Amino acid sequence: MKTLEIETSQIDMRDEVVSSLLKWYQENARTLPWRDSPSPYRVWISEIMLQQTTVATVIPYFSRWMIDFPDIKSVAEASLDEILKQWQGLGYYRRAQNIHKAANIMVEYFDGEVPEDKETLKTLPGFGPYTTAAVLSIAFGQREAIVDTNVRRFIMRLLGREGIADSKQDKWIREYLEFLMPYKEMRSFNQSLMEIGALICPSKTPKCLICPVQKNCKAFHLGLQDVIPITKKKKLEKIDAGLAVIHDKKKFYIQKRPAKGLWANMWEFPGGKREERETLEETVRREIKEEVGIELSHVVFFSKIRHFYTHFDVSLHVFICETNDFIEESEVAAWVSLEEMKKYPMPSANGKILDQLREHFV
DNA sequence: AATCCGGGGAG
DNA sequence: CTCCCAGGATT
Known part of the structure; x- marks a missing residue:
């Protein structure tokens, strides 16, 4: 200790x-x-x-x-x-x-x-x-x-x-x-x-x-008042993740996961697990730079979503983000509207986010 | 260090 | 439903 x-x-x-x-x-x-x-x-x-x-x-x-x-x-x-x-x-x-x-x-x-x-x-x-x-x-x-x-x-x-x-x-x-x-x-x-x-x-x-x-x-x-302290009771490992909803007006950036492993070939908003001594905004900026290769110009907290998996208790901290950099579309990267997003298979936790985004971006 | 010990209320 | 609450004793 x-x-x-x-x-x-x-x-x-x-x-x-x-x-x-x-x-x-x-x-x-x-x-x-x-x-x-x-x-x-x-x-x-x-x-x-x-x-x-x-x-x-x-x-x-x-x-x-x-x-x-x-x-x-x-x-x-x-x-x-x-x-x-x-x-x-x-x-x-x-x-x-x-x-x-x-x-x-x-x-x-x-x-x-x-x-x-x-x-x-x-x-x-x-x-x-x-x-x-x-x-x-x-x-x-x-x-x-x-x-x-x-x-x-x-x-x-x-x-x-x-x-x-x-x-x-x-x-x-x-x-x-x-x-x-x-x-x-x-x-x-x-x-x-x-x-x-x-x-x-x-x-x-x-x-x-x-x-x-x-x-x-x-x-x-x-900005860690919701992260400190971690509660013990559950056997589930608790994970805090920062997730970026990058948008340009009403188009949103999503990406496809690898063909193997967890949620293979599913689409999702980019983001990742918060590391020790890192604020959630830092998590988002780091993950986006690593995964997408761009810098974010705006990062604003939007909502926190809790999702339970077999071995994990994940708190998804969602940030609404913007960037001045260019993100090219590809087979594994897409800019889509909320309506178009319905056609993309996404993990269920992402579905909760979509519901909130539809309310927010009327 | 883990486990047990109650029950009511909030979200 | 789960989590939380002005902890202590026992193993």
């Missing part, structure tokens, strides 16, 4: 990012039940409930829980059946059992309070790296880095780090957060990271245009 290198420019932007996040959070934080009087107990329960569970799902469970179990002592005194009944429908029921165990430990050894010491806290059932740091920072204001799925994705995009968003990334992310974190307002700062991940920088369709740290976001500047 790549190691983190703090560049000088990042030191300059640190204070700017931190203050932007805090200001944005102050103005945009959702009012959530656990943010009212955030006692260590309430923060703890909310963090456990929110593991792999959406905010909307948790809200009614949290409210009910706090009515029936207003403090740690009441949790410890309840039976496991009562605890599990409260948890019914939330899933991951080991979480409820861990709360029950931890509450009993807190009552027996810590005067019925949530321990404020990191080394102690992380030994309790259900307190992993994330939850431990979340409780210490949000409930006690300690300077502890939290890395959840929101923070992971947000930081990967902020620094333009490509890769799969899994826990293998956490080492360098924590290292970066150690650098980034302020020494004041840790309660708000850590929550701002998660909040911006949830509201502005979600996995799909990030709202870069209204993002408070847009000017400091490397992914945005490289």
Whole structure:
């Protein structure tokens, strides 16, 4: 795994990012039940409930829980059946059992309070790296880095780090957060990271245009916000491809594939697979130069199309392009209208593009 | 390092 | 339908 290198420019932007996040959070934080009087107990329960569970799902469970179990002592005194009944429908029921165990430990050894010491806290059932740091920072204001799925994705995009968003990334992310974190307002700062991940920088369709740290976001500047991070779950290999719809007024350039191999003798728009550290526009310009031998004068993003094959999950990033160079027609190269294109056999992913082009070029 | 553990909601 | 979500424990 790549190691983190703090560049000088990042030191300059640190204070700017931190203050932007805090200001944005102050103005945009959702009012959530656990943010009212955030006692260590309430923060703890909310963090456990929110593991792999959406905010909307948790809200009614949290409210009910706090009515029936207003403090740690009441949790410890309840039976496991009562605890599990409260948890019914939330899933991951080991979480409820861990709360029950931890509450009993807190009552027996810590005067019925949530321990404020990191080394102690992380030994309790259900307190992993994330939850431990979340409780210490949000409930006690300690300077502890939290890395959840929101923070992971947000930081990967902020620094333009490509890769799969899994826990293998956490080492360098924590290292970066150690650098980034302020020494004041840790309660708000850590929550701002998660909040911006949830509201502005979600996995799909990030709202870069209204993002408070847009000017400091490397992914945005490289146009890679839809590429970072790669998701893991699928066994399918994920491929990002840049594809050029080169047109001269209403004629479009397509080319024929070789007689052997994948999609033999089929026609398609030129383009290819994005290489590491390459923006999609760079992919298109490179591929067109390699395949067609010309330079593009205009390259404008048009649409993204996802297509599944047996072993690949391909995201086709389509660019509308123009060129001042001459492209000669041949047996394997043609300039055709959208209507004429119906006669050319094309892979099905290209068919989706045709539908969009027919809408665009009325 | 992989796998298991739930369920609801969005697209 | 698939993907995603304030992860942790176990193997």
